[in-house]
Amino acid sequence: MNSYIKEYFDYKTLLSGLALVCIGLTSIYSATLDVNSAANFYRQGLWSMVGLIALMVAAFFPIKSLQRLSLPMYVASIGLLAAILVLGHTVNSSKSWFGIGGMGMQPSEIAKVTSVLALASYLSKPTVSISNVKHLIISIGIFVLPLLLILRQPDLGTAIVFFATLLPILYWAGASYFVLTAILVPILVAAGALFGIAQFLIAAAIGAGLLYATSKNKFAAAVAFGITLAIGLSVQIVFEHLEPYQQRRIATFLNPNADPTGAGYNVLQSKTAIGSGGFWGKGYLHGTQTQLKYIPEQWTDFIFCVTGEEFGFVGGCVVLFLFAFLLLHGLHIAGISKNKFGSIAAVGLISVIATHLIVNMGMDMGLMPVIGIPLPFLSYGGSALITNMAMLGLLMNFFAHRKEY
């Protein structure tokens, strides 16, 4: 029995994930510790129970059916994303919610998982080859379609997650370095263009070098570079059309000290909260920054401040260790799995988690611009928590079926 469990039950993923959920609940309780308003804590607790059910379903769902169902699920989630642009609620100037009774649902959370599964399913077909240009374009299209719908909401953060998940999946599936470079370089050059003309030129030069170095077909390299330049030049125009809050956020990112009371205020307070935690932290429920409510809605995107302030460097390291363990173990599943679908999907799922991790914690610690995406398992929010726990279940599923071709 014991060896059976070891063989088929991925307790490592389960335990590291659940530990993160518990730390999240603890921190949410502290952040919303007010008369009556522990309601957020209880609600998140309830959602984690729902998440546990989602985890179990995902873990024990027959993998062949999962692979077959990935296309219908993907189509359904695209439908939801399209519907939300028409019917959704507007929360924080972004249209990303469906109201069901008193509850809100974010289809973009679900779309992350269904897109990963759909792309993994497509790429694992024996007839599909990543080196075939048509198949490659379809693969990219599977991700670009939801990405564009999400950008329309507009939800920049989630769109970034989609992009950052696509590259590792293609990489793992065997895409050539030239293909990856041709996808990545335009983004780099565009980012350079945001900083200024000099940065734009440097990025363009590096991009040209990379494209040249990775390509075997010099004509393809030239075409890719031409497209890159066009994208970089149009970024300035696109920037003008961004939402004002997004422009402000980019400006604040480039120079956080310029605006200590606006968007920069949160980052300043967040850094102060984490920094003042020190080695051992100020003690649970004794974080002055947290308890004084310096950071608005701290229980969502800035939840790590609570952990950092009240549990200090020790607590922060525990969180980082658990994430590192979960991600490396997930990658391990991808590495040992003989099931191509499970392997590629596992890389997709850990890419989603890793992107959230670096963007969210980077924001809390002033490394990244203020892009509103939650910290997986810790941030308050039902759709995200349930989806993340379902992702744990999927990783467990891929582990259990790692030996099946």
Add this chain to the structure above:
Amino acid sequence: MNAEEFGTPRRYFILRLAVLAIVGVLFVRLYMLQLFSYEEYAGESEKNSVRMITTDPVRGYIFDRNGKLIVDDGPSFTITVTQSEFHNYDIGGLATLLDLDPSTLQDRINRGVVNAHSRFTPVKVKRDIDFGTLSSIEEHLFELPGVSYDVESKRIYVGPARAAHLLGYCKEIGDAQLAKFGERYKLGDLIGFSGIEASYEQLLRGEKGKEFISVNAKGQVLGSFDNGKEDVPPREGFDLILSVDFDLQEFAESLMKPYKGAFVALDPNDGGVLAMVSSPDYDPSVFSGVTTADEWDKLNDNPDKPLFNRATMTLYPPGSTFKMVLAAAALQEGVIDKNWRITCPGGFRYGNRFFKCTHVHGSVNVVEAIEKSCNTFFYQLILKVGLDRWHEYAQKFGFGRKTYVDIDEEVAGLVPSSAYYDREYGKGHWTQGFVVNLGIGQGEIGVSPLQMALYAATLANGGVLYQPRIVHYVRNKATNRIEEVAHNSTDLGISPNVMALIREGMRRCVESPGGTGSLARIPGIVVGGKTGTAENPHGEDHAWFVGFAPFNHPKIAVACIVENAGYGGTKAAPICGQVMERYLLGKKSPTPEPPAVTASRMQNESGGPSQVTPNN
């Protein structure tokens, strides 16, 4: 370029490296913040931290058409409790000082804390306390940590006119509105509930400011952050300049005081509301501070409904005052001409029913029929004109639909058409007998006094229907300009000859020796008008009068209804006559100062004054 590249150890290694790099970067950053720069951040957290508080704007003032201040702001003291500093054992003592139930006080503190998501934000627990209470609290302030007071503003109604229904009132925001407006309002904030206080809420209210203050780790205020350089001052609410003449309003209120009913006076040349009275009324200052449950119940349970705006929300049958609608339809459509006559034998037999007239009028044409209010003439005329053509003209004159005056309390009223009767009774289940009574404005028809005043104004100015407005100008505090409130007007396209005949009938109704409206006469000024009686199945009939003066170049148009006063000529006509006289001859008022710019009526989220074309 080859599929065998899938999942190679080399790629596994690179991905592993990427994960480690991400975690590594975050680890190094964590180390830098929490260990390397700990001193710096700990110091910042310990000694000074910035907190943002919001500051309330001053609500806009309200002036009348002569620039007289009629609604002012005055100080009001509000007791606040900051829960993090407050000792719960003080709750009994504080409750006694404030004359509150301890559980009520506790409940208010809890609700405020939940609303602000913070125990460190002061919660408003009792608004508008009197000086006695304030001084006794001040004496005990040192024993009551966490208790403080805010100076807020409250509405002061300068008077002497009350204009309660027109101005409306402000009240503490309720839970439903709080949920609807989100972060723009806080618990304890005031919001306009009716009248122009509600419809111009977003303009009157202004915008909250932001103040950044330094506080220590215990949340105690150390002072202004960065010398207030980052502060955003509140933007004051915009002032409103009304078209209402407050002196006239007071005079009309005093005349209406003995009666139940409503009076509306309009400027026929632009649709501006000169006065609007609904009687009985109430003192708006009842709501300006804290309204006790007692006071509220007294107003709300009063069977005469003083809170209800009779001028815009009550529907009465218009009675004979409606005869001009039918005359206009008949003349304009060419159904009759000015020489068409009938003989009135004292009534009209239709089928097996006999419809009575007031007198035996003998032979009458249209002008005489209006002058003498001959029912027989109009019983016959509506059958000739037809229900639907009559309905069309009633709609043209603004009946059966909202006038879109700039307060939200308004009903559309009812003017039946054949479609309406088909719907109510079924096709073929109603007869022309239903229609005959409509000819004299009785039966299934309901109009508001405001609609009637608008009708009088349209007759006065020769056929232009204005969207009435109470607020004429807005003083924009952001640009410091005076902007005109836009409104619509529609030319009804009724020929001047037709209007002249109808107006002549109205002139004779007041000015000729036997006219029913003779009590509305003004010495030295020619008046046009029409009396009416609204049949009331529940008691004594209601009395109507509509009119305008001076006859040739009207400056004021009026409508008045006095409930249960019986015949229209005796009660309503003299009130209208006196108000018009006061306006034209009494304390004559100059026209308001001309606007610097013309701006469209500002739209806002609260569904403020809507811009609607009345007739298309």
